[in-house]
Amino acid sequence: MNILKLLQMKGKEPIVMITAYDYPTAKIASEAGVDLILVGDSLANVVLGYDSTLPANMDEMLEHIRAVRRGAPDAFIIGDMPFLSYEVSPEEAVKNAGLMLKAGANAVKLEGGSEQVETIKKIISAGIPVMGHLGFTPQSVNLLGGHRVQGRTPESREKLLNDALALEKVGCFAIVLELVVEDVAKQITEALKIPTIGIGAGRYCDGQVLVFHDVVGLTDKEFKFVKKYANVYNVMLEAVKNYKEDVKNRKFPEEKNVFLE
Numbered sequence: 479m480n481i482l483k484l485l486q487m488k489g490k491e492p493i494v495m496i497t498a499y500d501y502p503t504a505k506i507a508s509e510a511g512v513d514l515i516l517v518g519d520s521l522a523n524v525v526l527g528y529d530s531t532l533p534a535n536m537d538e539m540l541e542h543i544r545a546v547r548r549g550a551p552d553a554f555i556i557g558d559m560p561f562l563s564y565e566v567s568p569e570e571a572v573k574n575a576g577l578m579l580k581a582g583a584n585a586v587k588l589e590g591g592s593e594q595v596e597t598i599k600k601i602i603s604a605g606i607p608v609m610g611h612l613g614f615t616p617q618s619v620n621l622l623g624g625h626r627v628q629g630r631t632p633e634s635r636e637k638l639l640n641d642a643l644a645l646e647k648v649g650c651f652a653i654v655l656e657l658v659v660e661d662v663a664k665q666i667t668e669a670l671k672i673p674t675i676g677i678g679a680g681r682y683c684d685g686q687v688l689v690f691h692d693v694v695g696l697t698d699k700e701f702k703f704v705k706k707y708a709n710v711y712n713v714m715l716e717a718v719k720n721y722k723e724d725v726k727n728r729k730f731p732e733e734k735n736v737f738l739e
């Protein structure tokens with residue numbers, strides 16, 4: 479996979495992206511044949527237990543990018559730029575994006591529209607591909623007043639479309655659309671030459687992204703826009719309960735598990 483192949487998939491073949499954070503899940507994602515792996519700053523919520531993505535920092539993101547790269551040596555990996563790693567100055571943004579590539583990412587993603595154009599231009603001119611992210615942008619949850627579907631008013635629809643066009647114009651290779659009214663995501667997808675990748679953005683995006691833990695059901699949360707393909711939480715719970723019972727009842731270890739000499 480590379481950004482040229484990705485552009486060619488638009489209108490021909492749906493793009494599959496998954497957020498993964500570590501060695502074993504990256505290994506599974508790449509063995510399953512997904513097109514893109516995002517090391518998302520949703521790490522903060524999903525793996526570290528915070529209630530927003532804001533606490534995620536560069537050191538954590540780099541550690542997890544390295545782990546994902548070790549699990550998926552051949553995958554196209556996108557590093558998600560955490561809150562405050564690109565807002566302060568374009569120079570800092572280039573530096574942080576570059577650190578993500580040094581850690582093993584092939585590209586970076588950052589949130590925002592027209593206001594990020596100068597920053598994105600700088601990052602791209604350093605040779606780093608950038609994926610955009612519009613709609614509900616979790617790093618702005620405080621400004622947006624919660625997890626809200628975007629594109630519900632004519633002004634919001636217009637802003638989303640203009641931001642998408644601005645991101646395409648500055649050279650983003652793809653755009654994530656998060657929690658966007660389906661018809662608005664469709665309009666944006668049709669207006670762009672670069673692919674859109676949706677999460678809670680309906681059926682007409684060029685691709686879809688979900689978080690690994692949501693796909694396999696390793697979470698206690700339920701979202702309308704997620705399809706749970708397994709219930710790994712319960713599988714794990716049963717396994718650990720059985721382990722506990724076996725030890726309590728002296729059923730583990732068995733003779734086959736011990737070293738007799």
Ligand code: KIV
Nearest residue numbers: 497518519520654687
């Ligand atoms: O952090 C993340 O996992 C994301 C995707 C949901 C797009 O940004």
Ligand code: NA
Nearest residue numbers: 518519520558
């Ligand atoms: Na993210």
